[in-house]
Amino acid sequence: MHTTYDKQPSVELPPGSVVWSGAEAWSELDAAARAATTGRPAVIAIDTYPGVDLPALIAELRANLPGYDVIDVEEAAARPIEEIDALIGRNLTDDRVFGVMGHFTLDEFYDADRLAALAASVADTARPVILVGWGAALTPVTPDVLVLADLARWEIQLRQRRGATNWRTDNAGEDNLRKYKRGFFVEWRVADLHKRDLFDRIDFLLDTNTSIRNAGLITGDAFRTALANAAAAPLRVVPFFDPGVWGGQWMKDRLDLDRSAANYAWCFDCVPEENSLLLEADGRVVEIPAMDLVLSQPRELLGAKTFARFGAEFPIRFDFLDTMGGGNLSLQVHPLTDYIQTTFGMHYTQDESYYLLDADDDAVVYLGLKTGIDPDEVVAALQAATDGAHPFDAEKYVNRIPARKHDHFSIPAGTVHASGANSMVLEISATPFIFTFKLWDWGRVGIDGIPRPIHLDHGIRNIQWDRDTTWVESNLLGHVEVISEREGVREERTGLHELEFIEVRRHWFTDEVHHDSEGTVNVLNLVEGDEVEIASPTGAFAPYRIHYAETFIVPAAVGPYIIRRTAQSKSEQFATVKAYVRGTRDVDD
Structure with a gap:
């Protein structure tokens, strides 16, 4: 494509x-x-x-x-x-x-x-x-x-x-x-x-x-x-791309990035704390932190309920993890809410999910622990692996689950996980993104030649040992619920676990689909189809064009909006994933 x-x-x-x-x-x-x-x-x-x-x-x-x-x-x-x-x-x-x-x-x-x-x-x-x-x-x-x-x-x-x-x-x-x-x-x-x-x-x-x-x-x-x-119309922040020891080739090929780069591992496509906004007039631009929008227009951007809950912070993060032709991410776990509050002073944690934009036939996700494993044995094996001479046998202890395009894996904090090689992941998660406790990094060093930090003490305190094969299969896999279906449009609830505060809806459509921000910020990505445009049914903003894999923000103040094919669209089917904070919409979730 x-x-x-x-x-x-x-x-x-x-x-x-x-x-x-x-x-x-x-x-x-x-x-x-x-x-x-x-x-x-x-x-x-x-x-x-x-x-x-x-x-x-x-x-x-x-x-x-x-x-x-x-x-x-x-x-x-x-x-x-x-x-x-x-x-x-x-x-x-x-x-x-x-x-x-x-x-x-x-x-x-x-x-x-x-x-x-x-x-x-x-x-x-x-x-x-x-x-x-x-x-x-x-x-x-x-x-x-x-x-x-x-x-x-x-x-x-x-x-x-x-x-x-x-x-x-x-x-x-x-x-x-x-x-x-x-x-x-x-x-x-x-x-x-x-x-x-x-x-x-x-x-x-x-x-x-x-x-x-x-x-x-x-x-x-x-x-x-x-x-x-900007807080009254759809917008995109400026994405940035970064290489990594496990980075792949998908973004380089599909998003037209620097072909001379060895790889690209990350793309932060909606992390206002890190991304920029470009303000343009007559072909000239000034670059400002996207966080300026959050700080200056929090109620209009986030919505009254989301602002009341999080303050002037943007709680939803969309980013890419590219392992196509690359390697596994580190085996890791994120802190529980109580732990991140008491240890680091952060008031919410990094619950997340992996949405597969693309995947090779051998793609897998490591998710949860195998039923019947001995926690003490796992801890001893992880500790032994820190000397570099005793590799951790991840497949002995961690579930290795096949991953296919458009699969969506929920990863509530406390769940051991990693994205495997040959996947293109759209990560949909809460924003405090540096709180990753690496448990095992497959014996690698970083691209700077320095071993990447392992945080076993933090990680072991947060691993939820009861999240085994049975629990993962019951709670984290295959949870796609059809919400509504009518001619040309299907809405599904997919992805995040009930412990997580983000709701994700996927809309499949052929021509157009009607949305409403319903008083809270919406973050979306076009996960299928070449291009669409976002339009206001009342003409409140000019149509805004979106291309495949682009993440965009619809501020709470927008209200009703339409996503529709453009005159140039050649795809037969389109799909978006939309994330918002549960319990903050003006109507019942």
Whole structure:
């Protein structure tokens, strides 16, 4: 099947919006600052997300705005990193991967007296000033222009792999997993809380995902209006792709990715915490974290009930796991809710499911333990395997189940599982995605040559030993229930177990099928058919085209919508899978 999978979907900026870049962006900031002040030097505050290349930004400001004094707020007023390390140390832990969710605020990382002194010096200066850095807005002055210099988490990770450090640390050569841990458990939590307070106040947003020299700039009004509009119509976030030790070839071939890459293991196609949004006007784009939409429009995007239950978090994750021509995923287990709460401070866990977009004849899923096995024997075998000389016999202890295209396997937390080789999995799950306890990794090292972390202590505490062959067959296999069937349309309930909070419905259709968001966010993927479009029965939004394997979001605010073939569609049959949070729809589930 030919695919036109869109790797750069965008959201339109409101009519009349302008995207400035390079020198014209700095000129626009200067003009706005001069227009906002009379009789005194102008003050611009540029508050950055941690991970922004601050030295490069400062150099660019000094080169393009030589009339301004550019002050690094971090150097002027941030607490010494040794004090911050002591403050957050308990959250970082000694573990390579896992910490404890932080609840710090950015002001805790700053010296209030030094911020006050900085404000006094700004008030006394005879020259215009630019305050720049993560926390610039904490300076007790009223800037004439407030700018948010934003950055997506995926870009931060790519920079860290190339040697970038965490905020104000000297850890360029540190293990990337530890860098990520510091961001995930502390820095990004603080940063998102801080910038959420800025959204309604910023005059401009600066995109720092590309080079600072070509950074794109839009007005705060354009940013806010674009996000409000995005929460009222179907949209896609920007997917990203990453290789892995078990990665395959399906995405490279079917989604038209870089043919020179050895493999692609993952695609995060709907993980707003990591993905970006592209905002476009007249062929120019600015890239922002998709999380900005969640933080700024949570009720409209998620729905009142889902927002009340999860807060401003996007609880549903769609991603791809490609093992076609690759290897098995690690044998793993996810934490139970009580464990993830008490151990890591996360308030819900990673229940998940595997939906088979495609599969070779020999594809399998490892799921649950075999009936009659001795837990002590399994634990001893797993512990012995950690020395690298005693491979764990997974097939002796774990069910190995044939997997076919369009099969859907439920995997509630606590269930031992892995996707086998030669599968193309659409993973539909809850969002807290780093909480995977690897039990056995088939004797491999990572693509960086370093053994991937095994977390037997955590894993053994969470394995549900009663989830054996009988339990798996009764609870996790073959659970497809026809909800309704009429000419050209069949709706089925498929997939997730009653212990999981996500409901999945599959719709098979030939021409069109009617949906309703019913007050909660819907996440869908076109799992069969070449292309469709999403239309509003009232014309509330323009038809939105979707291609095979693309994941898309229908915000709660949309209400009724139609999925239908396009004039160019050549497929005879189509299918979508739709996920939403159980118990949050405006009508009974």
